[in-house]
Structures are given as structure tokens and as C-alpha cells.
Amino acid sequence: MRYKRSESSVLKNKKQCSSSLRRRIYNENIVGYVFIAPFIIGFLVFTVYPLLSSLYLSFTKFSGLGTPEWIGLLNYKRMFFLDPRYIKSLKVTFVYVFIYVPLRLTFALIVAMLFKAGGRIIAAYRTMFYLPSVIGGSVAVAVVWRQLWGYDGVINRFLISIGLMEEQFSFIGSKETALMTIIILAIWQFGSPMLVFIAGLKDIPMSLYEAATVDGANGWKKFWKITMPCLTPIIFFNLVNQLISGFMAFTQAFIITRGGPNDATMLYVVYLYEKSFTTFQMGYGSAMAWVLIVIVSILTAILFSTQNKWVYYGNE
Amino acid sequence: MNYTTKKIIKKIIFHVFILAICMLMIYPILYMFFGSFKTQQDIFQNPTSLFPEKWHFKNYVNGWKGFGGTTFSTFFKNSIFITIIAVFGQVASSAVIAYGFARCRFKGKTIWFSIMIITMLMPQQVLIIPQYIMFNSFGWVNTWLPLIMPGFFGYPFFIFLVYQFIRRLPEELDESAYIDGCSKYTIFFRIVLPLIKPALITSMIFATYWKWDDFFGPMIYLTDIKKYTISVALKMFTDPAAQSDWGAAYAMACLSLAPVVIIFFTFQKYLVEGISTTGLKG
Incomplete structure (x- = not known):
């Protein structure tokens, strides 16, 4: 100095x-x-x-060209009271997020437990399990998915050949099952939270397990009393991350089903896109975007506020 | 049965079980790969058989022809160009910003850092309409600029990743360089930059994946087919108007994933490390 x-x-x-x-x-x-x-x-x-x-x-009527016309709260009113498709897309999105996030994290954790040990073979397995996460978000995979679950698809034919189903059926074309195919695609990509879990598992000091063994704890007890508490910060991190990206899901639903059939897979962002960029109701689309921000913020805030009840930060 | 045989049997069961799940996991990928060598008839008649009846390479030729006279060489060129420039911008700017957060003391740092974290968590799609209007007023619609330019102002996820990495470097390095008369700028370029290479590589890999796979942006901003990226071009295979040639779609889908898969297998180590550093307390 x-x-x-x-x-x-x-x-x-x-x-x-x-x-x-x-x-x-x-x-x-x-x-x-x-x-x-x-x-x-x-x-x-x-x-x-x-x-x-x-x-x-969001307080205007705007087609993207010319000047926006002020209409006050009309867009918001329309959303919640006059647009059943919007309400449906909200429901679909919640179902999607609340099914895939817990399942993806559960799979990630189970597989991480199996793969936490080192070794070459295990590393190769890890790679295989991680690969879907790397490419799963691409249009290429969505194109394949469409075929796999379609009327002439593999899944269909396979279920018939083992006798579980009687006739051909399009999982994508039916409103009962279409959302499920997209949820399965999302769960399939559990590789990245899995890697985060593996890293977390490696950070847990062995001495804790040794002490528990001396005290006579069995594997199950060790899992609930040591592994889970030590992993809570990582579970928390993954939850926040996955929740937000869940609400943002677009590409897969857009390519595979285009929101259909009968809006059964109309995820929030797909509907937002449709309103803003195919029918050019940009004022309405902006209002939808703001409601989405509020929803995601509230959910994140709820998660953060429950944090000190269940998330355990070792040294504090 | 003695103890060791029991152990071996247990191990075998474990591996068989895992291998079966592995197959299930990568089945769709294999299906696409082998499907790209099947004839249209083969795809529909024997959907359950993984391997083609007869290896058929024509799909690649047909797929490459593209749509309306624009071939996949255009789409590939576009994607490669956009990805390289955008990735460079994202990673370079993020490194500079991360250094500022990790090693400089300035007023308002905590506030800016929390803003950065909030932007990292903020859903980007909600900004798309006003951004579109803004880029439209710049005359950037139907150019690659909206896909490239924002990256030059930092990408919060990479800022955070590099930040975590810099924080783990010993601060004495900076201090001794400072005593030797180096400014913060020299310290950054001469000392820190070479040391954070692994974090930069990790960021580059992620950035490449995300840019390469990006679909929402190109679909909204690009209207001229000559400017399309691969992801938007692939989507055209699913258009109801297009005569769906599944073999060709698989062939091009495979080619589009090839760079990503190659990078994945080459740089795996960096990826795993990157995920563990950002995912954790640091």
C-alpha cells in the first residue's frame, strides 16, 4: 500500500x-x-x-406492433376467471412439477447410494446414468420420445407382446397418459442431481458411520440418522433448482405433444408461448409471465422458510 | 457356502441388476441410433427389435437434404458459429465478473452478489416477451444477436461456478503479487486466469451443451430457414405438414447429438467436478 x-x-x-x-x-x-x-x-x-x-x-392489450392499450387489471381477471384453458395449464404444470421433482430426486438419491463407492466399473455405470441428463433436454430426444410412446411405438408393441395390453394405443395421443410420458422423460434425466448427491455422500465423514457401528446401529438406522441429515443441504439445493426448472419446462412438451391432446400437457410456458407468439397477445402473455414469477417466488420463499426446520448445516 | 462365494454371488446379482437398469436408461438413445439405420418399413413393422434388419445408410443422405433446399450443412454451420461465439462470451465475461466478486472489496458487493444469485434462480422465460420487443426495436429479430449478445454480460451460473473456484485458491498468491506491485488487473490476467482453467473448462462444457440444445430462443427469434439452428431444424421433422420420414429424423437427431456426446466423453471429469463444486457449500 x-x-x-x-x-x-x-x-x-x-x-x-x-x-x-x-x-x-x-x-x-x-x-x-x-x-x-x-x-x-x-x-x-x-x-x-x-x-x-x-x-x-401486463396491464395492457398489445399485439407486438403499435402502441399498447391500457386495460388495467383485465388481463389478470381474464386469467383467473375467464380463461379455463389457463386454469387447466396451471393445474397441469403443478401436477407435472409435484410428480417429477420428488421422483427425480428419489431416484437420484437411490442410485447415488448405490454408486457412491469408487472403482472403474461403477464410474462407467455412473456415466451411463448421467448420459440421459446430458442429452435429454434436446429436440433430438423429444423427437425419439414421440415415436417411442406413439401409436406405432416400441412401448406399445412391447406391452402387447408380453400380454399387458390388448391393442395398439397411443400414449401421446390420449389425454389420460400424455402428461405421464412427459413426466417420465423428465424423471429419466435424474443424472445431474445424482452427481450432486454422490459428491455430497462423499463429504460425509466416515467417522460418523464408524461411531454408529460401534453403538450398534444397523444400515437403515445409519441412513436415517446420519446420511439423510448430512444430505439435507444438498436435497434443499436440488429441490429449489428442480422446482424452478420444472415450472420452466417447455421444449419437451412443445415438441412431443404441443400441449395437447385437449390441453392435457399444456405446461405453463407452452401456453405462455402460444398466447404471446402464435396469437400475439403479448399483454396477456406478460401478465402470465408475472404470475409465474410470483408463483415461483412464493414456492421458493416457502422452501427457504422451512429451511431451518429440516436442513442441517453441519458446523452452525 | 462360505463367506467369499456368498459375497461374489451378491456382487454378480448387483451387477446384473444395475446392467439391466443401465440398458433401460440408454435404450431410447440406442433405439435412436439403430433406428437411424432402419428403413421406414423396418421402423414400423418391427418397432420392438433394436437392431435394423438390414443396415441402411440412406437416411443420412435423405435427412441431410434438409427442408426446402436448405441442407443440414447450413444448420450445422449456424449452430457451430452461434455456439462458439456465445460460449466464448459467456465464459470470458463470467470469469471477469467472478474475479470481481471473489477478490475485490468494494461497497455494495453483498447487494450485487445477492442480485446475481437471484438472477441465477430467476426463470428466464418470463422475460422473453419484453426482451423480444426490445430486440425487435434494435432490429435484431431474425439475426443471431439475441442468442449471442446477452452472454457477453455474464451468465450467473458460471459466475457462481468460477467464483466458488477462485475462493478456494489461496489468497496469499494475490497478496504477494500485490506486494510485488501488480495491480488487480495484472493479478487477474497473469495469476488467477491460468489457475482457474478447470473451472473455465467446466463452464465451457455446460455452456456448449445449453447453447447447442437451446430451442426456445432460436425458435422465437429466427424466422428465416437459412438462419435456423439444428434444434429448430430438427423440430421441422415433427411438423404435421412435413412428410414424416422417421429414419431421416433419427439420422439427423443422432448427428445433432454427436458433438454433445463426444464432448461429454472427453471432458467427463471436468463435468463431475463442476457439478460437485457448484452443488455444494463450496
Whole structure:
């Protein structure tokens, strides 16, 4: 620090102007802001501005062209009282999220328990289980999924050949089963929470298990009294993450069923897209976007508020 | 039966069981791969058999022809270009920002950091309408700019990933360089940047996946088929208007996944590490 200051005082006489500029650039406060400047600019331009302007648009009727026409709370009223399709899409989304998130995490945890030990073969298994997560979100997989569960699909023919089903049936084309195929696709991608769990399991000190063995605890007891409490921070992290991405799901439902049949798979974002970009009701779409923000924020807030009841942070 | 044979049998049962589940897990992927070598007739007549009756390579030729005179070489070129530029922008800017958060002391840092975390959790799709209107007013609709530019202003997930990584580097490194007269900027470029390579590689892999697979953005912003990325092009196979040639769809789907799968197998180690560092307390 002292060295810096004396250097700049030497420079002072010669180039006072540039030296004060220099000092400013190297001032710690400013240095910090220089580094995070891209984030601040991006945040203002790509997040704050769109957020506020969509709030404004949500009170208007707007087709994307011309000037938005102020209609007050009409969009919100329409959503909850006049648009049964919206209510349906809300229901579908909740069913989707509340089925796939717990199942995906449960599978992830079970498989992580099996695979926590090292070894080459286990590592190869891990890779196989993780692969679907890597490619599962792509259009390519959605295209295949459509065929697998379709009228002429493998699943169909397989169930018939083992005698579980009598005639051909399109899982995707029927409103009772369409959502299930999309939920299964989502559960199939349990690889990334699995890796997070494996990392967490490795962090649990062996001494805890050893002590429990000495005290005569069996495997089941060890799982509930040691493994689960130690994993709660990771479960929490995964829950928040998966919940949010669940509400954002779009590509799969859009490609596989396009929201149909009879809106049975009309996930929130698919409906939002349809309203905003195929019928160009951008005011209504903005209102839907805001309700989604509120829903996700409330759910996240609920999760965070229950945190100190069940999440156990070791050293605190 | 003695103890060791029992153990071996147990092990065998475990592996058989896991292998069966493994097969189930990757069955759809294998199905797509082998399906890409089946004739249309083969696909419909023997859907339950995994392997093609006769290996048939024509699907790749037919699929590559694309739609309305635009071939898959255009789509691939577009996707590659967008992915490279966008990934570079996301990772480079995120590294700079992460350094600011991890190693500089400045007023308001906690506030900005929490804002960053909130943006990381914020559902991006809810911003799509106003962003679309904004990009439209810039004249950016039907260009690649909306897909590329936002990345140059940092990507919260990668900022967080690199941040966690920098925090684990010993601070003495920075301090000794500082005493030697290095500024924060020099420290970043000369000392920190080379050390955070693993975190940058991890970020790059994730960024590549996400950009390559991105469907929502390209679908909304691109209207001219010549500018389409692979994901939007693949979707055209499912359009009701298109005569559905499943073999060709599988063939192109396989090709579209090839880069992702190759990167996955090459850089697996970094991926696993990346997931463990961001997923945890740090």
C-alpha cells in the first residue's frame, strides 16, 4: 500500500492529470466495479428493463406492433376467471412439477447410494446414468420420445407382446397418459442431481458411520440418522433448482405433444408461448409471465422458510 | 457356502441388476441410433427389435437434404458459429465478473452478489416477451444477436461456478503479487486466469451443451430457414405438414447429438467436478 502511494506521488508533479485518473482506476472500490461492470450492465438491460416493461405490458392489450392499450387489471381477471384453458395449464404444470421433482430426486438419491463407492466399473455405470441428463433436454430426444410412446411405438408393441395390453394405443395421443410420458422423460434425466448427491455422500465423514457401528446401529438406522441429515443441504439445493426448472419446462412438451391432446400437457410456458407468439397477445402473455414469477417466488420463499426446520448445516 | 462365494454371488446379482437398469436408461438413445439405420418399413413393422434388419445408410443422405433446399450443412454451420461465439462470451465475461466478486472489496458487493444469485434462480422465460420487443426495436429479430449478445454480460451460473473456484485458491498468491506491485488487473490476467482453467473448462462444457440444445430462443427469434439452428431444424421433422420420414429424423437427431456426446466423453471429469463444486457449500 505504502509503496503504491509513494510511487504515485512521484508521478504527481509530472502528469498530475493522468495520475489522478490512474489512482482512480486502481482504487479498490472502483476496481471491483470495473470487474463486475458487465454484470451490472447486462442485469439492467436484459433483466431489469424487461421485467419492468413486462409489468407495464401486463396491464395492457398489445399485439407486438403499435402502441399498447391500457386495460388495467383485465388481463389478470381474464386469467383467473375467464380463461379455463389457463386454469387447466396451471393445474397441469403443478401436477407435472409435484410428480417429477420428488421422483427425480428419489431416484437420484437411490442410485447415488448405490454408486457412491469408487472403482472403474461403477464410474462407467455412473456415466451411463448421467448420459440421459446430458442429452435429454434436446429436440433430438423429444423427437425419439414421440415415436417411442406413439401409436406405432416400441412401448406399445412391447406391452402387447408380453400380454399387458390388448391393442395398439397411443400414449401421446390420449389425454389420460400424455402428461405421464412427459413426466417420465423428465424423471429419466435424474443424472445431474445424482452427481450432486454422490459428491455430497462423499463429504460425509466416515467417522460418523464408524461411531454408529460401534453403538450398534444397523444400515437403515445409519441412513436415517446420519446420511439423510448430512444430505439435507444438498436435497434443499436440488429441490429449489428442480422446482424452478420444472415450472420452466417447455421444449419437451412443445415438441412431443404441443400441449395437447385437449390441453392435457399444456405446461405453463407452452401456453405462455402460444398466447404471446402464435396469437400475439403479448399483454396477456406478460401478465402470465408475472404470475409465474410470483408463483415461483412464493414456492421458493416457502422452501427457504422451512429451511431451518429440516436442513442441517453441519458446523452452525 | 462360505463367506467369499456368498459375497461374489451378491456382487454378480448387483451387477446384473444395475446392467439391466443401465440398458433401460440408454435404450431410447440406442433405439435412436439403430433406428437411424432402419428403413421406414423396418421402423414400423418391427418397432420392438433394436437392431435394423438390414443396415441402411440412406437416411443420412435423405435427412441431410434438409427442408426446402436448405441442407443440414447450413444448420450445422449456424449452430457451430452461434455456439462458439456465445460460449466464448459467456465464459470470458463470467470469469471477469467472478474475479470481481471473489477478490475485490468494494461497497455494495453483498447487494450485487445477492442480485446475481437471484438472477441465477430467476426463470428466464418470463422475460422473453419484453426482451423480444426490445430486440425487435434494435432490429435484431431474425439475426443471431439475441442468442449471442446477452452472454457477453455474464451468465450467473458460471459466475457462481468460477467464483466458488477462485475462493478456494489461496489468497496469499494475490497478496504477494500485490506486494510485488501488480495491480488487480495484472493479478487477474497473469495469476488467477491460468489457475482457474478447470473451472473455465467446466463452464465451457455446460455452456456448449445449453447453447447447442437451446430451442426456445432460436425458435422465437429466427424466422428465416437459412438462419435456423439444428434444434429448430430438427423440430421441422415433427411438423404435421412435413412428410414424416422417421429414419431421416433419427439420422439427423443422432448427428445433432454427436458433438454433445463426444464432448461429454472427453471432458467427463471436468463435468463431475463442476457439478460437485457448484452443488455444494463450496
